[in-house]
Amino acid sequence: MKKRKSSAKPDAWRGGAGKQYPGVHGKVVDWAEHKFEDGRLFIHVRFTDKTELCWTICTASVIEVADLSDWKTGDFKQLCLYVQDESDWE
Numbered sequence: 513m514k515k516r517k518s519s520a521k522p523d524a525w526r527g528g529a530g531k532q533y534p535g536v537h538g539k540v541v542d543w544a545e546h547k548f549e550d551g552r553l554f555i556h557v558r559f560t561d562k563t564e565l566c567w568t569i570c571t572a573s574v575i576e577v578a579d580l581s582d583w584k585t586g587d588f589k590q591l592c593l594y595v596q597d598e599s600d601w602e
Contacts, residue, residue, distance in 0.1 A: 536565055 539559040546555045553569040578595040581588055 533565060536563075539563070 536557075536559070539561060542558045542560045544555070544557045546553060548554075551570060553567075555567040555569070557565045559565075574597070575595050576597040577593070579590050580592040580594070581590050583589075
């Protein structure tokens with residue numbers, strides 16, 4: 513098996529906008545696996561020092577907007593706003 517060279521510099525991955533895990537820096541990976549169970553994705557990375565990093569990933573449906581409107585006249589007239597996603601607030 514040939515080793516592929518990455519086009520990115522090693523330090524380009526550090527300090528980015530993502531979440532860092534300082535406790536795993538410098539550890540050697542023994543094995544990694546993923547599996548699907550109960551609608552979730554589990555990712556396990558096991559290290560040679562008998563520690564493990566695990567992610568549990570799931571999806572969720574969120575209501576952004578729920579409103580009651582009157583459209584009898586052909587124009588949208590909002591009567592009541594029940595839910596509005598807070599990220600839309602200014």
